[in-house]
């Protein structure tokens with residue numbers, strides 16, 4: 278079995294979409310600007326910059342745009358090159374770009390096993406457009422092609438009256454209830470859940486889907502992480518167009534992957550600047566904080582259908598079941614101190630942000 282070496286969240290700088298979901302973070306930031314990603318580097322150059330030799334082995338790479346990931350025709354050639362380089366790729370998509378799924382289905386069978394599609398099921402928007410069947414057909418196209426998939430719903434208050442309908446459709450179309458994520462208010466300091474319901478009522482309302490993803494996200498949401506975090510060593514974030522490789526969303530830039538030379542991996546340590554680890558459903562199961570007891574990532578994505586089939590194919594399931602922290606060395610005390618020392622400015626910034634926020638909440642100047 279291929280060893281999971283690192284997890285990298287790759288940002289695709291497309292900032293537009295063919296849907297208009299009310300809870301969309303692109304809408305919250307008024308970022309719909311018709312921008313489609315453009316890569317200055319060829320797929321071959323990108324695969325060379327992210328070779329297994331440079332990254333220390335096979336990685337799980339997540340492709341997610343600031344809009345619809347598969348809108349640009351330039352994305353799949355890059356994905357294919359990275360699959361050919363031996364990596365495993367997750368694609369976040371709204372499931373409506375038929376031609377792109379046809380293209381993935383034409384990849385060689387070996388590469389298709391390395392593909393995982395996270396289908397975001399925007400139920401009300403698909404219903405409004407009459408695209409529910411189109412979405413279902415694309416899911417089945419990918420399943421028949423041997424790719425792995427998951428179905429994930431973003432819970433919004435206007436979807437609450439449709440919960441029973443959504444459960445029925447989900448079971449009929451995909452053989453199981455969909456997974457549930459947590460919609461977030463990216464503008465708020467605490468990155469709150471996006472709902473009129475308080476968090477307890479929110480958990481109760483959406484808990485009826487029996488989603489392991491929702492259970493774990495609910496568990497870690499609003500919990501400030503104080504442990505030593507290996508973001509920057511085990512898990513990373515990358516802007517695939519600019520090449521900027523960072524420790525985490527709140528971390529430092531480590532290098533530009535398109536520059537030659539060794540990648541200077543370095544953990545962020547105790548300097549996480551976020552109120553909570555809002556994307557911890559992937560970073561934490563990957564082992565970013567090794568001492569945390571978490572489910573493995575496959576558990577948060579898989580479902581077994583009424584017919585006894587699984588959404589994850591065996592090879593992907595085995596790959597996702599691993600934790601990077603079990604496959605890579607841990608830091609010595611000295612290395613940890615050095616990481617924290619390099620992150621000292623981030624820690625000061627986080628403390629200052631916290632103090633200013635508290636003062637502004639108290640109405641002080």
Ligand code: SF4
Nearest residue numbers: 294296298301344371
């Ligand atoms: S599909 Fe995704 S990117 Fe597009 S509007 Fe909906 S939430 Fe936003």
Ligand code: SF4
Nearest residue numbers: 506508525549554560
């Ligand atoms: S705790 Fe989460 S958000 Fe913070 S640095 Fe680590 S992975 Fe990133």
